Amino acid sequence: MLEVSDLTRLYGDFVAVDRVGFSIGQGEIVGLLGHNGAGKTTIMKMLSGYLEPNQGRISIDGIDLTDDAKQVQRTLGYLPESLPIYPEMSVADYLDYAAELKGLTGDHKYLEIKRAIGATAIADRLLSPISTLSRGYKQRVGVAQAILGQPRLLILDEPTNGLDPTQTEQMRRLIRDLAQDATVILSTHIMQEVEALCDRALILRNGRLAVDARLDELRHSNHLLIATTLAP
Ligand code: ATP
Numbered sequence: 001m002l003e004v005s006d007l008t009r010l011y012g013d014f015v016a017v018d019r020v021g022f023s024i025g026q027g028e029i030v031g032l033l034g035h036n037g038a039g040k041t042t043i044m045k046m047l048s049g050y051l052e053p054n055q056g057r058i059s060i061d062g063i064d065l066t067d068d069a070k071q072v073q074r075t076l077g078y079l080p081e082s083l084p085i086y087p088e089m090s091v092a093d094y095l096d097y098a099a100e101l102k103g104l105t106g107d108h109k110y111l112e113i114k115r116a117i118g119a120t121a122i123a124d125r126l127l128s129p130i131s132t133l134s135r136g137y138k139q140r141v142g143v144a145q146a147i148l149g150q151p152r153l154l155i156l157d158e159p160t161n162g163l164d165p166t167q168t169e170q171m172r173r174l175i176r177d178l179a180q181d182a183t184v185i186l187s188t189h190i191m192q193e194v195e196a197l198c199d200r201a202l203i204l205r206n207g208r209l210a211v212d213a214r215l216d217e218l219r220h221s222n223h224l225l226i227a228t229t230l231a232p
Pocket residue numbers: 011016034035036037038039040041042043081189
C-alpha cells in the first residue's frame with residue numbers, strides 16, 4: 001500500500017535522508033530502526049506529508065503524495081515524535097480540534113472522537129489540560145488523534161520513547177490492537193521494540209537504508225552485523 005522510492009532530504013548541504021526506497025504491504029507492521037540522527041523522523045515527516053522531499057516519490061494506494069496531499073493525508077494517521085504542544089488545552093478540546101483538522105464534522109466527528117477515546121483508554125482525563133498528563137498518557141492522546149477518521153496507514157514516530165516499562169507494554173498492546181485494522185510503520189532506536197512488534201525491519205544508517213529484512217530473516221542473520229549497522 002505504501003511505495004517509497006529514491007527519497008532524499010537535505011538540510012542545507014547536509015543529506016539527512018539519502019535515496020531511500022522501500023514498500024510496505026497492506027496489514028504489515030514495519031519498524032524503521034536507526035541510531036540518533038539516522039534520519040527516522042525526517043522520513044516519518046515526509047511520509048505524513050509534513051515535510052517535502054528534495055527528491056523521490058511516496059505513494060499510498062497508488063496515489064502520489066505530492067499529487068494529492070490532502071486526500072492522501074486523510075488516509076493516514078501520524079503520531080509525531082513530540083505532540084504539538086497546546087499545554088492549556090484539555091484532552092477533549094484537543095481531540096475536537098484534531099478531528100476538525102482532519103475534516104470530520106457533525107455526528108461522524110463525535111463518533112470518531114468517542115471511538116478514539118475508547119481505543120486508547122483516555123476517558124478518565126478528558127477535561128484535564130494536556131500539560132498535567134504523564135508522558136504515557138500524552139502518548140495515548142497522541143495515538144487517539146492519529147486514529148481519528150480510521151486511517152488505513154499509521155505512522156508512529158518513536159511511540160514508546162520516554163515511557164516506563166509499564167507504559168511501554170501498554171503502548172505496545174495498543175499498537176498490536178490497532179494493527180488489526182491498519183498498516184503500521186513505526187520508528188525506534190531499539191531492536192527489541194522491532195522484535196516485539198514488527199514483521200519487518202528497515203535499518204537506517206546515516207540517512208541510507210542499510211537493511212530491509214523480515215524479522216525471521218534477521219533472527220537467522222548475524223546480530224553483530226545488526227549492532228554494527230545501528231551504530232552511527
Ligand atoms: P532521533 O532518534 O535523535 O530522533 P532521527 O533518526 O529521527 O534521530 P532526524 O531527526 O531525522 O533523525 O535527523 C537526521 C539528521 O538531520 C540529524 O543529523 C539531524 O541533526 C538533522 N536535522 C534534523 N532536522 C533538522 C533541521 N530542521 N535542520 C538541520 N538539520 C536537521
